[in-house]
Amino acid sequence: MAYVISGDCVGCGSCAEVCPADAISEADGKYVIDADACLECGTCEAECPNEAISAE
Numbered sequence: 001m002a003y004v005i006s007g008d009c010v011g012c013g014s015c016a017e018v019c020p021a022d023a024i025s026e027a028d029g030k031y032v033i034d035a036d037a038c039l040e041c042g043t044c045e046a047e048c049p050n051e052a053i054s055a056e
Contacts, residue, residue, distance in 0.1 A: 001056050002035035003045055008052035015044035015053060 005015070009030045016024040016031055023037035024044060033044070035056070045053040 002038040002040060003033050003042070003053050004035075004056045005031050005033055005048075006052045006054070008050050009048075010050055010052075012049065014047045014049065018043050018047045 005024075007030075011026070011029045011031065013026070013031065016026070020041065020043065021037050021039045023034045023039070024031050025034070033053075040055075042055075045055075
């Protein structure tokens with residue numbers, strides 16, 4: 001099950017910096033996770049300062 005980024009995202013980019021699969025990209029000042037590329041490792045969830053990332 002891939003991870004998703006909620007509307008609580010403030011666009012800091014910390015999740016994209018640590019994603020080992022480069023599955024996170026910026027879209028309109030917020031970040032989104034490509035579910036097909038997501039490794040489901042949870043690294044992004046642990047890094048998010050706003051707790052905006054969770055398992056789908």
